[in-house]
Amino acid sequence: MTNVSTMAETPEAYTSATNDFRSDTFTTPTPEMVQAALTASIGDAVYNEDVDTIRLEQQVAQLAGKEAGLFCVSGTLSNQIALRCHLFQPPYSILCDYRAHVYTHEAAGLAILSQAMVVPVIPSNGNYMTLEDIKLHYVPDDGDIHGAPTKVLSLENTLHGIVYPLEELMRIKVWCMDNGIKLHCDGARIWNAVAETSVPLKQFGEIFDSISICLSKSLGAPMGSILVGDFKFIKKCNHFRKQQGGGIRQSGMMCKMASVAVGGNWKEKLRRSHRMAHHLADFCKLHKIPLESPADTNFVFLDLQKAKMNPDVLVKKGLKYQVKLMGGRVSMHYQISEESLERVKQAILEAFQHAQEHPHDVEGPTKIYRSESTEIDIDGNAIGEIQTYKY
Numbered sequence: 001m002t003n004v005s006t007m008a009e010t011p012e013a014y015t016s017a018t019n020d021f022r023s024d025t026f027t028t029p030t031p032e033m034v035q036a037a038l039t040a041s042i043g044d045a046v047y048n049e050d051v052d053t054i055r056l057e058q059q060v061a062q063l064a065g066k067e068a069g070l071f072c073v074s075g076t077l078s079n080q081i082a083l084r085c086h087l088f089q090p091p092y093s094i095l096c097d098y099r100a101h102v103y104t105h106e107a108a109g110l111a112i113l114s115q116a117m118v119v120p121v122i123p124s125n126g127n128y129m130t131l132e133d134i135k136l137h138y139v140p141d142d143g144d145i146h147g148a149p150t151k152v153l154s155l156e157n158t159l160h161g162i163v164y165p166l167e168e169l170m171r172i173k174v175w176c177m178d179n180g181i182k183l184h185c186d187g188a189r190i191w192n193a194v195a196e197t198s199v200p201l202k203q204f205g206e207i208f209d210s211i212s213i214c215l216s217k218s219l220g221a222p223m224g225s226i227l228v229g230d231f232k233f234i235k236k237c238n239h240f241r242k243q244q245g246g247g248i249r250q251s252g253m254m255c256k257m258a259s260v261a262v263g264g265n266w267k268e269k270l271r272r273s274h275r276m277a278h279h280l281a282d283f284c285k286l287h288k289i290p291l292e293s294p295a296d297t298n299f300v301f302l303d304l305q306k307a308k309m310n311p312d313v314l315v316k317k318g319l320k321y322q323v324k325l326m327g328g329r330v331s332m333h334y335q336i337s338e339e340s341l342e343r344v345k346q347a348i349l350e351a352f353q354h355a356q357e358h359p360h361d362v363e364g365p366t367k368i369y370r371s372e373s374t375e376i377d378i379d380g381n382a383i384g385e386i387q388t389y390k391y
């Protein structure tokens with residue numbers, strides 16, 4: 001008798017992100033977005049015949065001061081095809097921050113799709129790579145047959161919520177041009193950088209050869225990213241997108257929903273989330289709860305290692321105060337309520353107080369995704385009925 005696998009349990013329907021601090025990816029579509037989808041174009045985007053898809057690609061490319069844009073179903077796809085497209089003749093390597101999503105969270109796509117070596121760099125200032133860090137770690141294309149020359153520098157702005165200083169980006173850009181190295185930006189939260197610094201997206205477009213601009217993070221669209229660059233580059237990226245299964249058909253509905261976010265007052269939405277993050281960071285400082293990095297924008301990174309806080313206890317305290325956490329990164333977004341912010345402060349404070357009596361040895365910096373929540377609560381009682389948060 002063949003064993004019939006049991007169906008995985010269906011989770012309860014997700015209804016609201018007002019108390020969800022796990023990530024800004026949990027924002028839910030607004031009624032306005034859903035309404036917009038009902039009147040979206042219905043062309044086949046593989047044949048470049050969907051009007052709302054083309055409109056959104058052109059709109060975001062224009063905002064970034066780039067010639068063309070390409071709708072991708074995810075930021076991961078957008079990053080991976082951009083980096084592959086910048087690469088020509090292996091052996092080659094990509095240099096990035098050791099925390100970069102393209103290196104840590106895209107399932108070794110750089111090794112598999114691009115057959116690239118990655119050179120992950122720990123910034124000497126602890127926050128962002130400077131030109132000096134890059135010069136120290138890049139692999140020159142000098143004919144030495146031992147090396148895999150650096151052909152692309154992939155930066156993230158914001159990175160872990162940290163805003164990349166514009167003057168540093170400009171220095172890096174000039175050096176990259178002098179050394180024939182392409183510059184890509186993982187702009188999953190570039191809208192946050194723009195909202196916080198008032199540096200126009202167009203100015204980032206002048207610095208980077210390509211930018212992956214996510215629609216599905218702080219902006220609040222249900223899915224997708226727009227990859228922007230020059231015409232020739234985007235045309236080839238479209239080829240790699242198709243190869244990777246990203247050539248989707250009637251994408252108009254998703255693009256029309258995203259256009260509601262792009263056309264809305266996203267700056268104020270994001271600035272509100274930044275104010276909430278700054279408030280939480282101040283609360284942590286008041287209670288001497290260490291932070292891992294500056295809370296420039298919408299993320300507060302608790303330094304669990306320095307605080308000797310157990311991420312499990314943090315998640316359980318979150319459950320106690322009806323807020324969702326999954327580790328040391330506390331993510332704000334425009335749908336977070338003021339009441340939830342007050343509750344998450346209590347959860348964090350109690351987890352920190354618990355650590356005072358029960359110090360926990362955390363290995364290394366905060367992992368930005370799950371904490372392996374166990375099935376028991378901090379007093380050892382079963383909490384089987386409460387969902388634990390892990391991928």
Ligand SMILES: Cc1ncc(COP(=O)(O)O)c(C=O)c1O
Pocket residue numbers: 025073074075076077079101102156186188189214216224
């Ligand atoms: C910095 C960063 N880059 C890229 C991505 C990938 O985006 P997606 O989840 O849409 O693939 C994420 C996560 O969502 C991210 O946090």
Ligand SMILES: C[C@@H](O)[C@H](N)C(=O)O
Pocket residue numbers: 022023024025105368369
């Ligand atoms: C976990 C990671 O892939 C996702 N981008 C997030 O920030 O939540």
